[in-house]
Amino acid sequence: MREGSYGTRTLRIVLNSIKGYEAETLLLDLRTTKMPIFNPVSSDGSATDTDIQKVTELVNWADAFILASPDYHGSMSGTMKNFLDHYWEEFAGKTFGYICTSHEKGLTVMDQMRTAVRQCYGWSLPYGISVNAKEDFEEGEIINELLDKRLKILARDLVTYGKLIRGQFLQDISSNVSDTFAARYSDNYSF
DSSP states (O other), X not given: OOTTOHHHHHHHHHHHHHHTTTOOOOXXXXXXXXXXXXXXXXXXXXXXXXXXXXXXXXXXXXXXXXXXXXXXXXXXXXXXXXXXXXXXXXXXTOEEEXXXXXXXXXXXXXXXXXXXXXXXXXXXXXXXXXXXXXXXXXXXXXXXHHHHHHHHHHHHHHHHHHHHHHHHHHHHHHSOOOSSGGGGGSTTOOO
């Protein structure tokens, strides 16, 4: 939630790299987006709040995501958890990458985000990127060459695998194939 956070700064670096692969990117800054606390009783799937409608349009538009969260007591931020709680089917068949700012690698944070995404039938890259602001940045610039290389790998992998997975998912939905998990999202699906 901090302005100029290292997580957002790192995310912007990856998004700029992704543009080099002729992919469109948008940054959904949860710091400036007003999402109400998720309440399943009052959430009937019809977004009436302007911010929620905007976020839902962006979530539906995206073929892949990078989730970036600080490590708060070994967990993702409440803002990130609230964002994830608002969506389910919208994440199916989409690829996710992860960035965590932490002085302890943020492994549990990334595992928690992966778990939430997996429950929504999203696909996760098999690795995440941990950022330690004190060790990786100096005067706002990356000084860790290994981190810089990993961010470029994340950009490339997210575009490459995101296209493959999303393309196959959409193909499976539009066909009458019933022996795939994507079939449940087809209009022709029945148990």
